[in-house]
Amino acid sequence: MSNMMKPYAKWITLPWMLALFTGCTLDAGSRGPFGPEDPETAIPKQALPSQVPMRHALAFTADETPGRHLKPTMAGAVAETALKRSPNPSAILSPVEIAALRKAAESDPRVSALLGDRWGFIEADRSTPEGKVSFGCCRDEARIARLTYFSYSRNVAVEVRLKEQRVIDAARRDGYLPPEGPQDIERGIALARADSRLAGHVQSLQGHGLLMQPDIGLFKNDPGYGHRTIWITFSQGQDGDPKFWAVVDLTDDRVLEAGQEPPR
Numbered sequence: 001m002s003n004m005m006k007p008y009a010k011w012i013t014l015p016w017m018l019a020l021f022t023g024c025t026l027d028a029g030s031r032g033p034f035g036p037e038d039p040e041t042a043i044p045k046q047a048l049p050s051q052v053p054m055r056h057a058l059a060f061t062a063d064e065t066p067g068r069h070l071k072p073t074m075a076g077a078v079a080e081t082a083l084k085r086s087p088n089p090s091a092i093l094s095p096v097e098i099a100a101l102r103k104a105a106e107s108d109p110r111v112s113a114l115l116g117d118r119w120g121f122i123e124a125d126r127s128t129p130e131g132k133v134s135f136g137c138c139r140d141e142a143r144i145a146r147l148t149y150f151s152y153s154r155n156v157a158v159e160v161r162l163k164e165q166r167v168i169d170a171a172r173r174d175g176y177l178p179p180e181g182p183q184d185i186e187r188g189i190a191l192a193r194a195d196s197r198l199a200g201h202v203q204s205l206q207g208h209g210l211l212m213q214p215d216i217g218l219f220k221n222d223p224g225y226g227h228r229t230i231w232i233t234f235s236q237g238q239d240g241d242p243k244f245w246a247v248v249d250l251t252d253d254r255v256l257e258a259g260q261e262p263p264r
Contacts, residue, residue: 093145098124101145104165111160111170116153118253120183123148127161144168148178150228155251177213180230184250185209188230192246197258198234202244205234212247227251233261 093101101124105111127146149158157173189207192198212231214222228250233242246258 093124093126097145100165101147101162105147105160105162105167105170108160108167108170111149111158111167114154114158114170114172115149115151118152119158120150120152120181120187120250121147122150122157122178122181122184148181150178150181150184150250152228152250152253155227177211180209180211184211184228184230185232187250187253188232188246188248191248191253191255192232192234192258195246195255195258197255198244198246201260202234205243206237206240208233208235208242223247223256224249224251229256 102121106115124145124147126143144161144163147160147162149160150156151158154172157176157178158170159173160170161168185208188209192207193202210231210233212224212229214225214227214229216222216225224247230248230250232246232248234244235242241264242261244258244260247256248254249256
């Protein structure tokens with residue numbers, strides 16, 4: 001190195017050496033990966049309790065009624081009877097009220113045109129019109145009744161709204177599949193009993209019905225697809241194992257399949 005470059009090299013090297021020695025003067029124990037660490041927080045020590053707390057044992061009710069689940073008894077819990085709420089009489093339609101509403105609906109020409117020749121009643125309930133007050137003094141004025149039917153002739157659900165046994169409106173409900181109604185089950189059982197595959201075998205048995213939805217197939221749909229179809233079973237009493245079965249198409253008013261359950 002020439003004599004002219006030596007002074008410059010000395011001044012360049014000096015800052016690096018100062019930085020190196022300054023960094024090494026920190027205590028290694030006070031440094032962390034992100035810089036100097038704060039001092040530890042002093043936590044006061046507490047003595048353990050003289051007695052170990054008792055473990056709470058979970059007790060259950062002694063109710064062994066068949067079909068009911070055991071419930072835990074909890075200290076301070078509200079009695080079961082206190083939790084039961086009395087039904088609101090104004091929200092429940094009595095059989096007499098339903099019969100009167102059905103008579104008014106089924107005699108209306110608009111409803112008759114929607115139902116066709118064959119249909120089944122499904123259910124009736126209370127509802128409130130949109131934009132009306134449903135509480136206080138105006139509750140009784142806002143209440144209306146809603147009846148649901150299924151037209152086998154049209155293969156569609158029909159909804160009728162009434163107020164004081166007067167039909168407000170009636171309309172189809174395309175795409176809606178209401179649950180099975182009493183007339184669905186009665187008609188399905190009657191058709192199944194008369195079927196040649198079951199006749200003479202199920203007359204002394206009790207019939208049951210459950211709505212079903214046949215599946216759509218890749219090349220061929222299941223029998224009854226898109227129709228009001230109900231699964232009928234026959235058993236000894238309400239809780240007996242099914243002995244015979246049938247698939248009933250209420251839209252076409254015929255039994256699609258029927259047979260005997262395999263022995264268990």
